[in-house]
Amino acid sequence: MDVLASQTPAALGVKGLTKRYGDGTLALHDLDLEVPAGSFFGLLGPNGAGKTTLIGAICNLVRPTAGEISVFGHEGSSMHARRMIGIAEQEPNLDKFLTVFETLLYHGGYYGMAKGEASERAEQMIDAFDLRAKRDVEAPKLSGGMRRRLLLARALLHRPNLVILDEPTAGVDLELRHELWSYIRKLHEQGTTILLTTHYLEEAEALCDEIALISGGRIVARDTATGLKDSHGVGTLEEVYLKTVSSGRIALAEEAART
Amino acid sequence: MTALPPTQVEPHPWRGLAWLSRRECHRVLKLWKQTILAPVIAALLFMVVFGLSLGNSISEINGFKYQVYIVPGLIAMAMAQAAYSNNSSTIFQARNDRYLDDILSAPMSAWQMHIGYLAGGGLRSLMIGVLLTALALPITGAPLEHPLELLAAVLLLSTAFGALGIIVGVYAQSWDNQSFINNIVILPLIFLGGVFYSVSRLGTPWEQISHFNPLFYVVDATRYGFLGASDVNPVISLSIVAVITIGLVSWSQYLFSTGHRLKP
Numbered sequence: 001m002d003v004l005a006s007q008t009p010a011a012l013g014v015k016g017l018t019k020r021y022g023d024g025t026l027a028l029h030d031l032d033l034e035v036p037a038g039s040f041f042g043l044l045g046p047n048g049a050g051k052t053t054l055i056g057a058i059c060n061l062v063r064p065t066a067g068e069i070s071v072f073g074h075e076g077s078s079m080h081a082r083r084m085i086g087i088a089e090q091e092p093n094l095d096k097f098l099t100v101f102e103t104l105l106y107h108g109g110y111y112g113m114a115k116g117e118a119s120e121r122a123e124q125m126i127d128a129f130d131l132r133a134k135r136d137v138e139a140p141k142l143s144g145g146m147r148r149r150l151l152l153a154r155a156l157l158h159r160p161n162l163v164i165l166d167e168p169t170a171g172v173d174l175e176l177r178h179e180l181w182s183y184i185r186k187l188h189e190q191g192t193t194i195l196l197t198t199h200y201l202e203e204a205e206a207l208c209d210e211i212a213l214i215s216g217g218r219i220v221a222r223d224t225a226t227g228l229k230d231s232h233g234v235g236t237l238e239e240v241y242l243k244t245v246s247s248g249r250i251a252l253a254e255e256a257a258r259t
Numbered sequence: 260m261t262a263l264p265p266t267q268v269e270p271h272p273w274r275g276l277a278w279l280s281r282r283e284c285h286r287v288l289k290l291w292k293q294t295i296l297a298p299v300i301a302a303l304l305f306m307v308v309f310g311l312s313l314g315n316s317i318s319e320i321n322g323f324k325y326q327v328y329i330v331p332g333l334i335a336m337a338m339a340q341a342a343y344s345n346n347s348s349t350i351f352q353a354r355n356d357r358y359l360d361d362i363l364s365a366p367m368s369a370w371q372m373h374i375g376y377l378a379g380g381g382l383r384s385l386m387i388g389v390l391l392t393a394l395a396l397p398i399t400g401a402p403l404e405h406p407l408e409l410l411a412a413v414l415l416l417s418t419a420f421g422a423l424g425i426i427v428g429v430y431a432q433s434w435d436n437q438s439f440i441n442n443i444v445i446l447p448l449i450f451l452g453g454v455f456y457s458v459s460r461l462g463t464p465w466e467q468i469s470h471f472n473p474l475f476y477v478v479d480a481t482r483y484g485f486l487g488a489s490d491v492n493p494v495i496s497l498s499i500v501a502v503i504t505i506g507l508v509s510w511s512q513y514l515f516s517t518g519h520r521l522k523p
Binding site: 106 | 278352368523
């Protein structure tokens with residue numbers, strides 16, 4: 001069933017999404033979110049706020065307890081929706097038996113690309129992410145920076161329309177960070193929707209059209225960076241973050257106490 | 260860096276299945292010394308030590324020399340263990356290192372993922388079976404009486420133990436869990452299922468008790484395929500192995516369909 005279907009469907013529609021883990025932890029609580037097609041959308045929040053759970057639910061990696069997800073009008077778990085998403089997860093999760101080239105080639109295959117197309121695209125991505133010298137090296141033998149490049153190359157290999165980046169620059173040196181952002185900016189300019197989570201507030205402010213703050217499993221604020229600062233009567237995004245995040249934590253604690 | 264534009268592409272889940280199967284077979288072949296060579300040598304050692312060395316001091320069983328009689332059971336045991344250990348380790352490793360996420364998020368249905376993972380264990384098991392058959396028959400002089408029944412038996416046992424490997428790989432909390440199941444459950448049940456003897460020689464009540472061991476039917480069906488002789492009717496053996504296979508495959512399919520223990 002499609003949710004939030006309209007003439008121009010949102011890149012991502014999330015309605016009433018709730019996730020309670022087996023140990024009783026409420027990670028997402030009736031969360032609503034709409035990410036417009038073509039936007040560069042930032043999702044900010046502290047550790048444990050629900051960012052990774054939300055991304056997992058969108059990418060078929062977490063089983064939601066309740067709620068609906070749509071991707072460009074397609075039901076979230078459908079083949080079409082999954083084909084349209086590319087994800088670079090927070091932790092480098094690369095297949096240890098595959099080389100750089102094979103990692104990209106097999107990923108293309110899993111996402112339905114024909115061998116020739118996947119192979120050609122893999123070579124393109126190897127060049128685009130400066131991985132040529134490591135083409136035939138297995139993932140465990142790569143440096144941290146190279147793994148990050150490969151993760152991003154893999155996420156983009158099948159030409160997704162919605163790219164989800166879960167803290168892609170965590171632990172990355174300044175030079176590579178700027179390289180990655182430069183590439184992602186170009187992708188966005190060409191029409192790809194980007195959903196980014198990061199702890200670097202200044203980067204979110206510089207890159208994102210819109211920012212949502214998540215805390216206690218809920219979206220507690222959403223606007224442009226300027227709009228967020230104006231509506232909270234503060235001068236920096238950091239101040240907005242600190243104010244909204246604490247209110248979300250209090251709400252979650254109250255919810256946990258009730259249930 | 261040079262930016263590349265995104266484009267609309269249709270999902271092709273069959274290609275996903277083909278590539279996942281290929282990945283699993285790639286892993287088996289890449290680690291061939293561990294996945295193929297070692298089990299073949301181990302089974303051949305059993306044949307040499309128990310069959311050729313001790314065989315002359317053991318009387319014939321059901322009209323077959325001892326070194327011939329044990330060949331089918333040893334091949335079945337090697338194939339079963341290969342299918343099990345391959346799939347349990349590949350799934351556990353993919354879960355543990357989280358690269359399973361690349362599969363779970365891909366546009367493939369649950370049964371396509373399931374078959375893709377079964378493929379690696381199936382390939383490994385069948386390669387070991389073919390190699391051992393090619394080596395053991397000339398060495399021991401064992402016959403190949405019913406190739407079609409044998410094919411049915413080994414396909415069923417490879418699928419059943421491959422599915423069991425997936426189940427254990429999904430539930431396992433550590434590497435120890437997998438070897439525990441292999442060493443404490445599978446290996447003893449296969450040994451007690453008549454790899455080295457005919458259960459009809461055990462006498463009451465051990466013969467009857469052996470018939471409650473599901474692995475007995477796996478060994479017996481394989482033995483019928485090679486030797487044309489078995490302790491129970493081969494139709495009954497194959498039917499029981501088929502029921503076991505359906506049960507295990509249904510269980511492992513349930514895990515992929517629901518995401519139970521694969522996805523939080």
